[in-house]
Amino acid sequence: MKKTISLLALLILFSCGKEIVIPANFTFNHNIHSDLPSDWESEFYTIMNNLDDKIKIIPKDYSYEMDIYAWKSTTNKPYQSQIGDADGACICGNQNERYMVLEIPAAEFDNDQMHRYSVIAHEYFHVYQMSLSKTFYDHDIELKWMSEGGATTIESMYIQQYYNYNYFKWDVNDVNIAAVNNPSIYETYAASSDKDRNYSSSVFMLLALSKELQKLNHSEEEAFRMIFKDFWLPNPTDGNWTNNFEEVFNITVPNFYQSLSSYDLNADGTIDSTDLNSVLPSETILLQNIFVN
Numbered sequence: 247m248k249k250t251i252s253l254l255a256l257l258i259l260f261s262c263g264k265e266i267v268i269p270a271n272f273t274f275n276h277n278i279h280s281d282l283p284s285d286w287e288s289e290f291y292t293i294m295n296n297l298d299d300k301i302k303i304i305p306k307d308y309s310y311e312m313d314i315y316a317w318k319s320t321t322n323k324p325y326q327s328q329i330g331d332a333d334g335a336c337i338c339g340n341q342n343e344r345y346m347v348l349e350i351p352a353a354e355f356d357n358d359q360m361h362r363y364s365v366i367a368h369e370y371f372h373v374y375q376m377s378l379s380k381t382f383y384d385h386d387i388e389l390k391w392m393s394e395g396g397a398t399t400i401e402s403m404y405i406q407q408y409y410n411y412n413y414f415k416w417d418v419n420d421v422n423i424a425a426v427n428n429p430s431i432y433e434t435y436a437a438s439s440d441k442d443r444n445y446s447s448s449v450f451m452l453l454a455l456s457k458e459l460q461k462l463n464h465s466e467e468e469a470f471r472m473i474f475k476d477f478w479l480p481n482p483t484d485g486n487w488t489n490n491f492e493e494v495f496n497i498t499v500p501n502f503y504q505s506l507s508s509y510d511l512n513a514d515g516t517i518d519s520t521d522l523n524s525v526l527p528s529e530t531i532l533l534q535n536i537f538v539n
């Protein structure tokens with residue numbers, strides 16, 4: 247977009263007597279450490295451009311820019327003065343500032359793991375979720391299976407679309423039986439952290455919700471748009487999200503949790519790694535057709 251148009255589109259808000267200027271576009275400030283391979287760095291910019299094109303982050307008065315800090319794990323916390331001890335991959339920070347941390351494990355380069363790229367889409371999607379919903383930005387809603395299941399589904403769809411590799415099947419396939427027998431534990435990190443390797447169980451639940459919505463005659467793209475976007479727009483909280491869920495999806499949470507047992511391929515009350523097959527999205531689904539508006 248031409249710079250002149252961006253400047254004209256500047257939105258000026260007044261709040262508490264203080265002028266807040268919200269830019270027309272969300273901005274990421276990149277801090278890419280020189281220890282990262284140059285081909286990763288160029289792929290990083292390609293991925294960020296693709297995501298910006300397909301999943302537009304809306305600048306808000308509470309969040310319209312973010313610093314990204316990326317480095318290879320063999321370098322010991324090169325950005326400590328800016329981000330302290332933050333490591334791994336996260337949207338971290340505090341009430342004053344949030345930043346994206348991408349510490350890429352050295353082993354992911356040695357083994358050519360897709361995760362060195364998919365993690366970018368995962369963290370990007372969390373920023374998108376924050377732009378949709380201030381309650382999510384403020385940590386007023388946890389709902390891990392929708393939040394992490396959503397970010398992990400997006401990272402898998404990104405890899406499927408751009409690398410022709412079924413990341414769902416090969417990297418997110420460790421579904422725990424608890425996702426069928428006791429799904430409410432996936433509403434919090436604390437209750438489910440040891441039963442959600444690579445967030446596979448959260449992804450299973452999220453993909454099953456897309457199948458249930460398709461049974462209600464929504465297209466696959468529409469179903470995912472409702473899950474990734476529409477659900478977050480009314481600012482759900484830990485206290486009211488079940489009502490929000492019913493209003494947006496026209497399915498009650500207990501009925502949805504009940505329906506999960508129908509996605510057990512073994513049909514014998516057991517679940518195994520093949521069970522993600524019963525909920526996999528189409529391999530030809532495109533992000534631009536999900537986030538069409």
Ligand SMILES: [Zn+2]
Pocket residue numbers: 368372393394397
């Ligand atoms: Zn995440």
